[in-house]
Amino acid sequence: MAEVLFAIVALATGGSALGVVLSRSIVRAAVWLLFTLVGVSLTYFLLGAEFLGAAQLIVYVGGTLVLVVFGVMLTSGGPNQGFRPKKLEWFMAGSLATALFTLLVVGSLGLATPTSGDGELPGTGPLGLSFLGIPEPGRPSGSAFLLPFEIVSVHLLVVLIAAAYLARAKRRVGGTTEPGGPP
């Protein structure tokens, strides 16, 4: 049962990842990316990480992908909309990607699955406690994640302010504004 479910989800995820690579239109690539992200979140659910699956659906599918689609809409209509790379570029990139894939697959086939104990992932409660700086029972008191959590949240705030500053409305260029300068 688990094997069948994983096979279906993995085939869907990998197929839509290929769709991202192979589709010529950037809008279609965005739609394929949507299916890939949903497939990855289903894989998280299969692994038993429910919080991560939900966070993936909310943040990636609901946030990042909407940002990407907005970017596609705001920057569409360029001259190279349906640009296809040359055969040589496909060959080089394809051989590099195949080499990397083979390397990774050989490496992961050599890894044995560790014989785990109970095997279940901790749920949302222990995760939230460790983000609040409370370590797991039986762990030393420095082994929680309050500082990374704070760093990441302040980083996200700073980055979003900077993004809003960078993307503020400006004139379209006809050669009048200097590139990169203040408007």
Added chain:
Amino acid sequence: MNDLGLTPFLVLSAFLFACGILCFLTKRNAIGLLMGVELVLNAANLNFVAFARYVPEFKLEGQVFAVIVIVLAAAEAAVALAIFLNFYNNHAGVDVDEAKDLKG
């Protein structure tokens, strides 16, 4: 679900990683490159979660790092799109081959 083993997840993640590499090697559209980066980040995240599931010492750490990577990917997408919008305003397109203003 308990007897699936680590390897299938690692193979799926390697496939996603290779697709991401291929994506940002073959696309000229800057947003296409961003999609490739998202694929690579998802592959890394899948590895984190798979190891968290199957290695008992990393049960919490894998999930924590995956959450952090998801948040940082959102931040990265926001900044990248802001830069691409600026680039589009200055170049009337998002072809990354035109981004050579800083070339000496």
